[in-house]
Amino acid sequence: MSAPVRGRSTRVRPAPNRRPKSAEYRARRRIILRRRLVALLTLLTIVGLTYSVFFTPLLGVHQVDVRGSVVLTEDEVRATAAIEPGSPLVRLDLRGIHDRVAAIPRVAAVEVERQLPGTVRLLITERVPVGSVKMPDGFHLVDATGKDYAVLPTAAPGAPELFLAAPSPSDPATRAVVGVLNELPEKLRPDVLQVAATSGADVKLTLTGNRVVKWGSSDDTPRKAAVLQVLLTRPGTTYDVSSPDLATVS
Template sequence: MSAPVRGRSTRVRPANRRPKSAEYKARRRVILRRRLVALLTVLSVVGLVYCVYFTPLLGVSRVDVRGNGALTEDEVRAVAAIETGSPLIRLDLKEIHDRVAGIPRVAAVEVERQLPGTVRLVLTERVPVGSVKLPDGFHLVDSTGKDYAILPAAAPGVPELVLTLPSSSDPATRAVVGVLNELPEKLRPEVLAVAATTGADVRFTLSGGRTVKWGSAEDTARKAAVLLVLLSRPGMNYDVSSPDLATVS
C-alpha cells in the first residue's frame, strides 16, 4: 500500500462557479455600462443647456402685448427691442421692463416668459385727470401729476387744467391733481376746468358758468360734501375754502 503524497490537496470546484476571469469581465461590463450611461446623461444635459441658452431652439418667436390702449403693439415692441430667436432663458427681463416703463404713457408694466417662445408684456397705461393747454398743444396729466402726452386738441371727458407748467414737482399741479383724485363721482361731470397758481388757491369752473373757490387740497372730502349740498341752491359763485363757513352768491 503506497503512502499518501504530502503537500498536495485536491479541491473540487463547484459546478456553478464561473472562472475568475469570467467574473472580472462581467463586473467590467457593468462598470463600463454605468460609465456610458453617466457620460450620455452628462452629454444630454450639456446639449440641452446649450440648446436652451445658445440656440434659437427655445428662442423668442412672439412678443405678446396686452393692456395697451393709446399705444399700438408695434410701438411697444419697438421699444422693448426683443430680437426674434433670442434664447428665451437668457433675456434680461429687467432691461426689457425698464425700456418699456420709459414710455411716457406707461404707468406700469409686467414682463413674463412663457414657454416655448413667448414674451408677454402686460401694460397699465396712464389715465388723464385733465389736460393743460400750452403753445404746443394739450398736455395730458395723470393722477400723479405727470405730464405724459401732447394732443392737438382737448382730451374729451377730462377737465382743462389751468396751470403755468404742469409737473409732479409743482405745488399747484399737486394741489389740483390731489383735489381731482378725491372728488366724488357725482361731482366730476360738473367740473369743466380747474385752476391754481399755488398749492392753496384751487378754483373750479363748473357747467353753467358757475365757479367754486376751493382753496387748498386739504379737507377735499368734506369740501366736496358741502359743495354738493350748496349746488342745490341757486347761485353762480360757491366758496368752500372754509367748509364751516361756506357761502353761495
C-alpha cells in the same frame, strides 16, 4: 485473535462550481463600463439641453404679445422693447425690457412675462388724463400723478381744462389740482369744466352754469366735496368750501 481494522471511508466533496476568476472580473468590468456609459450619456444630454436652451433659438423668442395698449400701437411697444427674434427665452434681460417700455411717456405700468415655448408677453397700462393744459404747442395731457405725458391738438375729451403754469409732479399747484380731481366723487365730475391753481392752496373749480368753487388746498377733499354737493342745491354763482365748516354761497 485480533479484530479486523476497518478502514475509514473518505468522502470527496465536489468543489463548488465557480467561474474562473478572469470571467468574474470581466463581468464586473462590463457592469462598471455600462454604468459609466449611462452617466456619460446623461451628462451629454444635460449639456446638450442646457446649450440648446441657453445658446440656440430652440427655445428662442418667436412672438412678442402686447396686451393693454389703447392709444399706443402694438408695433410701437414692440419696437421700444427691442426684443431680438430668436433670442434664448431664459437669457432675456427682463429688467432691461421693462425699463425700455416703462420709459414710453404714455405707459403708466408694464409687466414682462416669459411664456414657454417662445413668447414674451408685455402687459401695458396706459396713463389716463385727469385734465389737459393749453400751451403754445398744444394741449398737454396730465395724469393722476401730475405727469405731463402727451400733447394733443385739442383738449382731452371728457376731462377738464387745467390752468397751471408748468404741469409737473413736483409742482405744488399741479399736485393740489390732481389731488382734488383724484378724490372728487363721480357725481361731481361731469360738472367740472376747468380747474386752476397758482399754488398748493388756491385751487378753484369752474362748473357748468358759470358757477365757481373756491376749493383752497387739496386737504380734506372728501369732506369739501360732501359740503359742496349740499351747497349746490342752493342758488348762487360762487361756492366757497375752502373751510368746509364755514362754507358759503354767494
